[in-house]
Amino acid sequence: MLKPGATIGILGGGQLARMLACAGARLGLRSHVFSPLADDPAFEVCAARTVADYTDEAALAAFAAAVDVVTYEFENVPAATAAFLDAHAPVRPNPRALALTQDRLVEKEFVRGLGIETAPFVDVADAAGLERAVAALGLPAILKTRRFGYDGKGQMTLREPADLAAADALLGAPCILEGFVPFAKEVSVVAARGADGEFRAYDLCENVHENHILALTVAPARVSLSTADEAVAITRRIAEAADYVGVIAVEMFVVAEAEGERLIVNEIAPRVHNSGHWTLDGAATSQFEQHMRAAAGLPLGSTRRHGARVEMRNLIGDQADRWREILAEEGACLHLYGKKETRPGRKMGHVTRVIPS
Amino acid sequence: MLKPGATIGILGGGQLARMLACAGARLGLRSHVFSPLADDPAFEVCAARTVADYTDEAALAAFAAAVDVVTYEFENVPAATAAFLDAHAPVRPNPRALALTQDRLVEKEFVRGLGIETAPFVDVADAAGLERAVAALGLPAILKTRRFGYDGKGQMTLREPADLAAADALLGAPCILEGFVPFAKEVSVVAARGADGEFRAYDLCENVHENHILALTVAPARVSLSTADEAVAITRRIAEAADYVGVIAVEMFVVAEAEGERLIVNEIAPRVHNSGHWTLDGAATSQFEQHMRAAAGLPLGSTRRHGARVEMRNLIGDQADRWREILAEEGACLHLYGKKETRPGRKMGHVTRVIPS
Known part of the structure; x- marks a missing residue:
């Protein structure tokens, strides 16, 4: 269990790292961000920074020596980087979880091996x-x-x-x-497993994609109670099988059949996830704080939802130009990631709305 | 109105500046912290930093040139510093508000001059x-x-x-x-006035001090509705008279009399305030985001409270050693300020609890 004042190393400097660093600061944890891109958004909110390539072993060694634990904001950390760091500092989630999710074939075989349905x-x-x-x-x-x-x-x-x-x-x-899976809905479970094996899930998220990019998440998902429970149980089985520590997200399809809803696992993200952004304003503990708690070996926080329903809409590309309007909207919570350049398809921010009742 | 990517300069590097910087980052605003103390907590979460004395005019000039607006986390910014900066960049709240609140005599005369009762x-x-x-x-x-x-x-x-x-x-x-005022309760209004004159108050805060330091805030305060309304009206009058922009806190005594409750203004803080920390977890917009919105000339956010009641307890000195226990408490939100040294009477963190109903 790390103590306040400890330093969490984060690989990657995008918006997820940025929100992780701010969440860590709430708990008195320092963040050290490692990214090859000096302009990355997370560099604006961290206590220490390394701008270097993921293959730069001297930089990685200095980074590992400066931090108490290493985590990451994206699953494409090179396996050699994870292995190198793992020899110098605890890496959470563990490099095996990374390896499992970096390759779609390996991931699907792992999920099927647990008796869980995939496409x-x-x-x-x-x-x-x-x-x-x-x-x-x-x-x-x-x-x-x-x-x-x-x-x-x-x-x-x-x-x-x-x-x-x-x-x-x-x-x-x-x-x-x-x-092809003829799904009725796309959902995701955002959950966390602690270093002591404690497991906590947020309300099931219902997701709508546009042009293959997440556009909207609504929590809780409009599915049956038993489907929601099963989705969480599936996620727990995956997290336990991978000896996972941190926030994990599992995307699933809901297929509507005569005898009820069926769940098919689509993809695992070994990190905080876009479909969990609603927790920043809509839950007692955000997914970012939850991940930092897990990575630091601290107890997990409450996943209780505020309000009757919470919505999160991504601001993709020039959708973020609507910031004035969103700021003036009663009860809308605007999040912008501080990216220097707006590009089509680029996630520039998001907006959450907690619907009281 | 500043745009996302703009830089807010913050004088002071303590916990208030730290929470302001994180709140600004949510909105895509950069923070540049200016403090004489290199170890200050806010330096761990800001995009740019200046370690220099408040009387260092070269450093102040460079700071003013690097930021779009200047604000501060404490009212004891030297008047000469505020005046110097004001000649180079917009200072919000304005230096007159600082001058009014730096001197208890001037402050009390100002309040009385508005027809508001003081001790x-x-x-x-x-x-x-x-x-x-x-x-x-x-x-x-x-x-x-x-x-x-x-x-x-x-x-x-x-x-x-x-x-x-x-x-x-x-x-x-x-x-x-x-x-001496024989008060029944101590309360405070935490409110904000925007650059366009818009005014929004949070629920009235009820405060308990121990050893002259705030120990506990409960929102909403347990006073009559008319007392709560009057407290907000008093605060609005003060903010308007000072042409105030930003979050302001007004501490008041509630005196219980046969004919009802009477309000006596005790002190004005021209900044975010400890009694408003509950808004971090207990309101749609935190006081820190609200202040950054006002300083940046953006519309104010919703002050709606989550839950039936919100409590905030300060962690003073070694009270912060209870962090493990608080982290494990269901629904408790822990905030630690990252201060290097624990000292008696020093504010090390706080814990908020949102009571759902």
Whole structure:
């Protein structure tokens, strides 16, 4: 258990690191941010900073020596970086959790190995493999690179045989083909597991994506109580199997069937997650503080929701230009990430609304 | 109206500046902290820092040039510093508000001039003046230095004539003697006035002091609705008369009389205030964000309270050693200020509890 005044090292300097650093400061924890990009938003709110590449071992060694524990804001920390740091300081979540979630094939096999349903999938190494995969799964299906995908990057939907010709762009890297899931809703569980094994989940989040990017989250999700309970139980099984410490998010599809709702795990994020941003204003403990508590080995906080319902809308690209209007809206909580440049598809901020009753 | 990415300069680097800087970051505002003390807590969460004395004009000029607006976390900013900065950048709240609240005599005369009741008081320049003041006000009475007092520093209670002998320690500086107010409760209004004159108050705060230091705040205060309304109206009158921009706190005594409650203004703080810390977890917009909004010329946020009641307890000196226990308490929100050294009477943190119903 770290003490107040301890330093948490954070790999990555984006908005998630920024919100983690501020949440840590509430608890008297110092943040040391490590990122290759000097302009990153998290550098504006941290006690110490390292601007260096993730492969710079001298910088990594100095960073590890300066911090009490290492965590990260994104799952694409190079495995060698995580292994190097792990030899010098505790890394939470552990590098195995990173490895499990960096590769879609490994992740899906891990989830299935726990007896949890995923979309049907086939490993795809090349064009011939893709043809075999399509024969097995049918169309439509989604071709994804096994690594480094996010916000719709590194994936394409194949609707008809002619679409396979365009797949070459992705097939330079190992891929998987995923069968199309005709879902009624997308939901996510944002939860935390403490260093002592304590597990706490927030209310189930209901998510709406636009152009493959999260647009809206509503908590609690409008699903049956038993579906919500099962979603949390699935997440707990995953976190325990990975000996996970920190906030974890598990995205799932809800499929509506005659006999009720069925859950299919889509993706695991070994970190705080966009669909948990509503907790900043809408829960007793934000997901960011919860993650810092877990990483520091402290007890987890209450996940109690404020109000009857909480909504979070992302501000993507020039949607953030509406900041004046949002600031003037009664009860709207505006969050801007301090990014220097607005780009289409870039997450610039979000707005939460707590609906009292 | 400043835009996201603008820089707010903050004079002072204590816990109030620290919480202001984090609140500004939520809105995409950068904070530049100016303090003579390199170890100050706010330096751990700001985008830019100046470690220099408040009389260092070269440092002040560079600071003013680097920021879009200047604000402060404490009322004892030297008048010359405020005047110098005001010539280079907008200072909010304005230097006149500072001047009004730095001197207890000036402050009380200003409040009385608005037709608002204060405790009886007499200016005291020396021992002979003190004897005349005691003759006028009677005992018990409280002798206070006109300037630089806080948390019971710079004041002593005179209960009987023999106590006057010990008053020499204070009489080296100009003082006032205040008549003793037999109050039923202490309350404070934490409110904000925007650059456009908009005024918004939080629920009235009920405060309990121990050893002259705030120990507990409960919101809303347990007073009549008309008393709460009058307290807000008094604060609004003060803020408007001072052409105030930012968060202001007005401490008042509630005197219980046969015909009802009477309010007596005790002290004005031209800044965010300890009795408003409950808003961090217990209101839609924290007092810190509210102040940053006002300083930046942005619209004020909702002051709506979460839950039926919110409590804030200060962690003074070694009370902060209870952090483990507080972290494990369901629904308690712990705040620690990152101060390097624990000293008796030093504010090390606070804990808020939102009571749902």
